[in-house]
Amino acid sequence: MAAEPEPLIGIDLGTTNSLVATVQDGQPIIIKNRTGQPLTPSVVAVSKNGKRLVGGIAKRQAITNPQETVSAAKRLIGRKFSSHPVQDAMRALTYQVVCGQHDDVRIRLAGRDLAVPEVSAMILAELKADAEAHFGRPVTQAVITVPAYFNDGQRQATKDAGRIAGLEVLRIINEPTAAALAYGFGRTVNGKIAVLDLGGGTFDVSVLEINNGIFDVVATGGDTFLGGEDWDHRIIEWMVFSFAKEHGIDLRKDRMALQRLKDAAEKAKVELSSVKETQLHLPFICTPPGGGAALHLQSTLTREKLEDLTADLGERLVGITSEVLGEAKVRPSELKEVILVGGMSRMPRIIEQVRQYFRREPCKGVHAEEVVALGAAIQAHALVGQESELLLLDVTPQSMGVAIAGGYVRRLIPRNTTVPTSATEVFATSKDFQRTVKIMVLQGEHELAHHNELLGEFLLTGLREAPRGQVEIEVTFDINAEGIVSVSARDRDTGLRQSITVTASSGLTEDELRRIMEEQRDWLVAARNTEELKSKRVELDTLARDLVDALSRVRLMPGAGGLSPDVVARAEAALDHARQARGTEDVGALTRACEALAQSLPLLRSAGSRGTPGR
Amino acid sequence: MNALRAKALVEAGLLLRLSGDMAGAEKLFARALELDPANARARRLLGRDGSPEQGSAGGDTGWNLASPDQEVDWGAWTGPSKPGPVEAPLRESVSLPEGTGMRGDALDLIAEAHRTQEFGLPDTFTPAGGLPEGSEVESLLRGAEDLLALDDHSGAVELLRRAQSLAPENPRVEALRDRSERILVSMLEARLGDLNRMPRVRLQPDDIIWLNLDHRAGFVLAQIDGAVSFDDLFALSGMSRLDTARILAQLLDEGIIAPGE
Numbered sequence A: 001m002a003a004e005p006e007p008l009i010g011i012d013l014g015t016t017n018s019l020v021a022t023v024q025d026g027q028p029i030i031i032k033n034r035t036g037q038p039l040t041p042s043v044v045a046v047s048k049n050g051k052r053l054v055g056g057i058a059k060r061q062a063i064t065n066p067q068e069t070v071s072a073a074k075r076l077i078g079r080k081f082s083s084h085p086v087q088d089a090m091r092a093l094t095y096q097v098v099c100g101q102h103d104d105v106r107i108r109l110a111g112r113d114l115a116v117p118e119v120s121a122m123i124l125a126e127l128k129a130d131a132e133a134h135f136g137r138p139v140t141q142a143v144i145t146v147p148a149y150f151n152d153g154q155r156q157a158t159k160d161a162g163r164i165a166g167l168e169v170l171r172i173i174n175e176p177t178a179a180a181l182a183y184g185f186g187r188t189v190n191g192k193i194a195v196l197d198l199g200g201g202t203f204d205v206s207v208l209e210i211n212n213g214i215f216d217v218v219a220t221g222g223d224t225f226l227g228g229e230d231w232d233h234r235i236i237e238w239m240v241f242s243f244a245k246e247h248g249i250d251l252r253k254d255r256m257a258l259q260r261l262k263d264a265a266e267k268a269k270v271e272l273s274s275v276k277e278t279q280l281h282l283p284f285i286c287t288p289p290g291g292g293a294a295l296h297l298q299s300t301l302t303r304e305k306l307e308d309l310t311a312d313l314g315e316r317l318v319g320i321t322s323e324v325l326g327e328a329k330v331r332p333s334e335l336k337e338v339i340l341v342g343g344m345s346r347m348p349r350i351i352e353q354v355r356q357y358f359r360r361e362p363c364k365g366v367h368a369e370e371v372v373a374l375g376a377a378i379q380a381h382a383l384v385g386q387e388s389e390l391l392l393l394d395v396t397p398q399s400m401g402v403a404i405a406g407g408y409v410r411r412l413i414p415r416n417t418t419v420p421t422s423a424t425e426v427f428a429t430s431k432d433f434q435r436t437v438k439i440m441v442l443q444g445e446h447e448l449a450h451h452n453e454l455l456g457e458f459l460l461t462g463l464r465e466a467p468r469g470q471v472e473i474e475v476t477f478d479i480n481a482e483g484i485v486s487v488s489a490r491d492r493d494t495g496l497r498q499s500i501t502v503t504a505s506s507g508l509t510e511d512e513l514r515r516i517m518e519e520q521r522d523w524l525v526a527a528r529n530t531e532e533l534k535s536k537r538v539e540l541d542t543l544a545r546d547l548v549d550a551l552s553r554v555r556l557m558p559g560a561g562g563l564s565p566d567v568v569a570r571a572e573a574a575l576d577h578a579r580q581a582r583g584t585e586d587v588g589a590l591t592r593a594c595e596a597l598a599q600s601l602p603l604l605r606s607a608g609s610r611g612t613p614g615r
Numbered sequence B: 001m002n003a004l005r006a007k008a009l010v011e012a013g014l015l016l017r018l019s020g021d022m023a024g025a026e027k028l029f030a031r032a033l034e035l036d037p038a039n040a041r042a043r044r045l046l047g048r049d050g051s052p053e054q055g056s057a058g059g060d061t062g063w064n065l066a067s068p069d070q071e072v073d074w075g076a077w078t079g080p081s082k083p084g085p086v087e088a089p090l091r092e093s094v095s096l097p098e099g100t101g102m103r104g105d106a107l108d109l110i111a112e113a114h115r116t117q118e119f120g121l122p123d124t125f126t127p128a129g130g131l132p133e134g135s136e137v138e139s140l141l142r143g144a145e146d147l148l149a150l151d152d153h154s155g156a157v158e159l160l161r162r163a164q165s166l167a168p169e170n171p172r173v174e175a176l177r178d179r180s181e182r183i184l185v186s187m188l189e190a191r192l193g194d195l196n197r198m199p200r201v202r203l204q205p206d207d208i209i210w211l212n213l214d215h216r217a218g219f220v221l222a223q224i225d226g227a228v229s230f231d232d233l234f235a236l237s238g239m240s241r242l243d244t245a246r247i248l249a250q251l252l253d254e255g256i257i258a259p260g261e
Helices: A056-060 A084-090 A116-135 A152-164 A175-182 A228-247 A255-271 A303-309 A311-327 A348-358 A371-385 A510-556 A558-562 A565-582 A587-605 B002-018 B022-035 B040-045 B136-149 B153-166 B171-192 B215-223 B230-236 B241-253
Strands: A008-013 A017-024 A027-031 A043-046 A052-054 A069-071 A096-099 A105-109 A112-115 A141-146 A168-174 A191-198 A203-211 A214-223 A277-286 A295-302 A337-341 A400-404 A408-413 A421-428 A437-443 A453-460 A472-479 A485-491 A497-502
Touching (some): A008 A116, A008 A175, A008 A371, A017 A116, A027 A116, A027 A371, A043 A056, A043 A116, A056 B230, A105 A116, A112 A116, A116 A141, A116 A152, A141 A175, A141 A371, A152 A168, A152 A510, A168 A175, A168 A371, A175 A191, A175 A337, A175 A371, A191 A311, A191 A348, A203 A311, A214 A311, A228 A255, A228 A295, A277 B215, A295 A303, A303 A311, A303 A348, A337 A348, A400 A472, A408 A472, A437 A497, A453 A497, A510 A558, A510 A565, A510 A587, B002 B136, B022 B153, B136 B153, B171 B241, B215 B230
Parallel strands (some): A008 A141, A141 A168, A191 A337
Antiparallel strands (some): A008 A017, A017 A027, A043 A052, A043 A069, A096 A105, A105 A112, A191 A203, A203 A214, A277 A295, A400 A437, A421 A472, A437 A453
């Protein structure tokens, strides 16, 4: 009999929510998490009693335990601590972020400084466990999606997160590409499409050019601080204001009240995508400052009111979309399709605005929140099944080049170049009698050098002294199949040569990565053991309670209910044994104790039915 | 000596009564009267002199050990003075593993021939040690000691919290409070049963608003959706384990929630 193929999964690792999908019987499907939800919040926390929480449960205590709750780690992954995006993101974070040894970002959680991939790995491990619960066997291979604008470092960090979580990351693919794959556009569309992804915390606009199954990201942009949470905040403000007007109390000052407002706002927002009004019902939301009975918040929010409260946010979406298309010199009328991604894009008002702007109906048919994960699952399936027409090639996500005089960039390898690849270009000195040239290897799309990511730099010294432009330097970029970039510079006159090898780095060294993986494995073993012990102890307690009850009934019965003294003695011995076993950390001993209790229980329970003397 | 101690107990009882723990206060007044039958204040507070100054609404006198259906600590109704035709052979003693802070062990609920007092003060505890005789902290400690002797951990914790606010650095107060809270948490958790069960709300939203809850209980109640376990609720509440356990036990006792699967 042929062995069952190993299950494959696609993961949409989002800023706010994550999803996992697979292809089953030829159909891509979302795997629900163990609480029955398709979405798992990308939130990790350590509760006040030291328990690690991931997903919905972590999100639900985010406001009451803000310092120990990490959300939106994706904003930080693979970035340098000193970078603008990290410094910007830090203003909005409730948890502490510190600088690592290599200018990498570390998140302080429960007194430990964790690398960002470690935190993302906790979310991935949760999704992996959900998939394993679905399949009933281990899952080790996955395709993970990232935003189209992620550079090599961010992609590598996401891969590292996968490794820490015990996943072999088959490929990292772009989120808009995954969305297009889920719609089957690799087969059915040739031309440009737009993907508008309005998630919980970010808005990404991408324009893809699909040409015979090749997906080229021709433009990407957006606002990394615009998302569904902005809509939630507007609802919260509205509730707070209404309550303050009625009772003179500011609910934002109470963390418990604020957590409930946040949960209610999100629920109301989701509901208003399908119904025209919803009830906000929060009993005992606060106790008045002077004491007395707790107050209730009861209100009705209509879709019209929500649209009114968030009108400017909708306009921002259109403005950003227009900007990205303008920069890419793409007219809306050129687009073959428009895909909406993210839960927020199900809001009728947003659909209407998109329809008005593009003058076409956005794609429907695949759930907006699930489309990226489904596309990732399709790609994972295609990779292993070698379905070449659906197979995405490994490409350079961003252009690579060197800094040149005037602070500009000369690109040698354009983005979306299939790897392995190489390119050579000849440069000349920019100053008279220049003896040294500095080669700065850059990645990015901006024309100005300092707006790009510096991958590495080196000096080529000992150049022939000559007027500017007369000494020629040959620069070669070489990217192998693993994405490792080698850059060399050679003085064409003297043959002097210098080179550098750039490996995309997440900020973690290989040693650190190994240590973290070991820790993660130890933690999983310990967590499994604790769970097993906990469940055995619960079983033991239940059996012991039942046995104690049965034993006491027997003792009250004249003549011990007809039972032989031997039975009672054995039950007492089983309880003694159980008492000793309970104090141990030995699952085997607990199991044996449970068995002994379970054997005695039916015998004691039969006491009444054996005919009690005197009754 | 007894008269002094009785006086301190009356003071502690009054504090407890102010915090709303009528049953705990009455126990202390009764204990004071037992130590010093001439203590008129204790007698008056217990309503045994016919005057109106008393905490309890009922005309019940004596030790007034709470029955299981009253709002009182679990296990507190099995006192030795409780008369009854057949003394319940079980649940007389709950001995807890020292320092674990974990819930009570069902195996320790096994019947013993006699009642053991496991909840009392640590062996090394001397209530007045290190504290000036007659100080408020001392009164509170003595009150707590007596309540612990009566298995009223809820009342004892209340007094110890007050004592700690007055003497935050006192290691004895801290140790006793820590121990009492641990035991109380264990007792409350035992009331909840298996903490992996996912409780659900039994009432309709329209009925919930008629309950008498504070905002903290309202918060815990709002988190109960049939998908989170008792264990998860301890993590979600943002409150101490004791406060959360208290609220959950209250919601369970009042039939507002069911323990679920």
